[in-house]
Amino acid sequence: MNKFFDIYMDLRKKIEHAEFATGSLLPSEKTLSEHYHVSRETIRKALALLLEGGYIQKKQGKGSIVLDIRRFNFPVSGLISFKELQDSQQIPNETIVIKNKLETIPDFLAEDLKVDPNRKVISLIRLRKIAGEVVIMDKDYLFNDIIEQIPSDVAENSIYAYLENELGLNIAYAKKEFVVEPATREDHKLMNLKDDTHVVVVKSEVYLEDTRLFQYTESRHRLDRFRFVEFARRKHSL
Amino acid sequence: MNKFFDIYMDLRKKIEHAEFATGSLLPSEKTLSEHYHVSRETIRKALALLLEGGYIQKKQGKGSIVLDIRRFNFPVSGLISFKELQDSQQIPNETIVIKNKLETIPDFLAEDLKVDPNRKVISLIRLRKIAGEVVIMDKDYLFNDIIEQIPSDVAENSIYAYLENELGLNIAYAKKEFVVEPATREDHKLMNLKDDTHVVVVKSEVYLEDTRLFQYTESRHRLDRFRFVEFARRKHSL
DNA sequence: CAGTGGTCTAGACCACTAT
DNA sequence: TAGTGGTCTAGACCACTGT
Incomplete structure (x- = not known):
């Protein structure tokens, strides 16, 4: 649909397939605009996506340097669901x-989120099994x-796909908070925690395109199986 | 210097000072371009920065909705140093x-980073005291x-400011990995860990603008004082 | 329907890097 | 000096939202 997105995907593919070698320079923006028959600004939009994703580094007067993508294996940041993450990494997994x-929404949550304490929520608890072990417990509200409701087969798979494709709801952004908390009795009961005293908790508030808050999630991870990777750019001048 | 950045800062200030109310719409891009006497594309670059920072949500056909910035208190993501972080949040802190x-670079590190095992590194260990307690240990290479060297007064303050302002090195991007590891004897010796069995470890590889790797850091945090917040946007279509 | 944001263009000038 | 990326413009057309 979008020219710049198609060009981004094409360049990305070529970088991933080493058609553009690590450390070498991409063709200049002028050359690319001629090759793809688009204006230079359109090329620049495609390059901006590559830049954000850690595929290239730009330098004024020099060009766009191709980075070593293998070094940034699994940049697991952004807003992505468990199901999407596991699928993209082809890890065998199971949801119970x-x-x-x-x-009715729990009191602590209504207070935290500053919403009406009488509002109704669908309360989900799901266990995530990886390699046969329960290592994550997700509590969704x-x-x-x-x-209205989450069919049980949807809960076992991707809620996000259901919301976006079936209900036409557009998920837009989230605030995510990572903390470590003492393991509760419930954590011990539902997960294989061994002697662990703590769990990593990722608390997310997820919003729709129209800025309505529609989901709060606590994703509780066993310490030794928690890993989060991100690619970050330095923002000069604030 | 840049028009779009100045406009971004101006709009951001107005949102933070509630001159644009939460939930209301910003003036249209056309109106803004007339108000600031710039083209619409320049306004759009400013709005892109607000979007990325979680200040607004755009909707085609409707406008740019101002988000509740208080809800996204401390988006502590991106590439920012301890010193910059603490200063920006005005938390009293001390570095030892x-x-x-x-x-010579430790063997495990040369292997992980795939660099010459004979390379020399400046090895730093710094303790971060917050409210009188040592809760973070930073190991830098x-x-x-x-x-060439890090003067000790620089190590106590901001290394990044020294590199950027004194040495003229431009820090560009980093790969950051968050994991939880068993606490070492060294962790227990240098930090006030109480009965904790684990620490949160943030491992960063930091690169310069010319794509040279110049720093590896392990930031080891006491469990109960670790907190990481990020604002994430859903990327539709991969 | 008018007004909004999303995309794209062709061209201009500037700042930086190489040689 | 030639070539690169960085910024900016004025205008065009499209897709979506509201009335």
Whole structure:
């Protein structure tokens, strides 16, 4: 659809397939604009995506240097669901739905999120098995006035795909907070925690395109299986 | 210098000072371009920065909605140093330099980073005190063929400011990895770990604008004081 | 329908890097 | 000095939102 996105995908593919060698320079923006028969600004939009993703580094007066993509293996940042993440990395996984019912939002949560304490939520608890072991417990709260229900086969797979493709809801952005908390009795009961005293908790508030908050999630990870990787750029001048 | 950056800063200030109310719409891009006497594309670059920072949400056909910035208190992501972070949040802090000497790169690190095992590095160990307690230990390795030495007063303050302002080196990007590891004897000796069995470790590979790797850092955090917040956008279509 | 943001263009000038 | 990326413009057309 978009020219710049297609060009981004094409260049990315060529970098991943080593058609453009690590450390070498990409063709100049002028050359690329002639090759793809588009204006230079359109090329620059494609390059901006490569830059953001850690595929290239630009230098004024010099060119666009191809980075070693293997070095940035699994940049697992951004807003992506468990199902999408596992699928993209081709890791065998299984989801067990422990709970899926309608209830009033818990008091602590209504207070934290500053929403009406009488609002109804769909409360989900799902265990994530990787290589046969339960290493993640996800506790989701979805506002019932936005999402009527989650069919159980959806809960076992991708909720995000269901919301986006079936309900036409567009997920836009999230605030994510990473902390370490003492393991609860529930953590010990549902996960194989061994002697661990703590779990890593990723708390997410997820919003739709129209800025409505529709989901709060606590993803509770066993310490030794938690890993988060991100590619970050330095923002000069604030 | 840049028009779009100045406009970004101006709009951001107005959002932070509630001159544009949360939930309301920003003036249209056309209106803004007339107000600032610039082209629409320049306005769009400014808005792209606001979008990335979680200040607004755009909607085609509608406008740019101002988000509740208080809800995204401390988006502590990106590539920022301890000193910059603490200063920006006005938290009283103190750095104690435990080690600052030239040595050959440790074997495990040369292997991980795939660099010559004979290269020399400046090896730093610094303790970070917050509210009187040592809660973070930073272990830095800076390549000596890029950085000759780190004066001790610099190690106590901002290394990044020294590199950028004194040495003229431009820090560009980093790969950051978050994991939880068992606490070492050294962790227990240097930090107030109490009964903790683990620490959160943030491993960073930091690169310059010319794509040279110049720093590897392990930032070791006490579990109960670790917190990482990020604002993430959903990237539709891969 | 008018107004909004999303994409794209062709051209200009500037700042930086090489040689 | 020639070639690169960085910024900016004025205009065009499209897709989407509201009334």
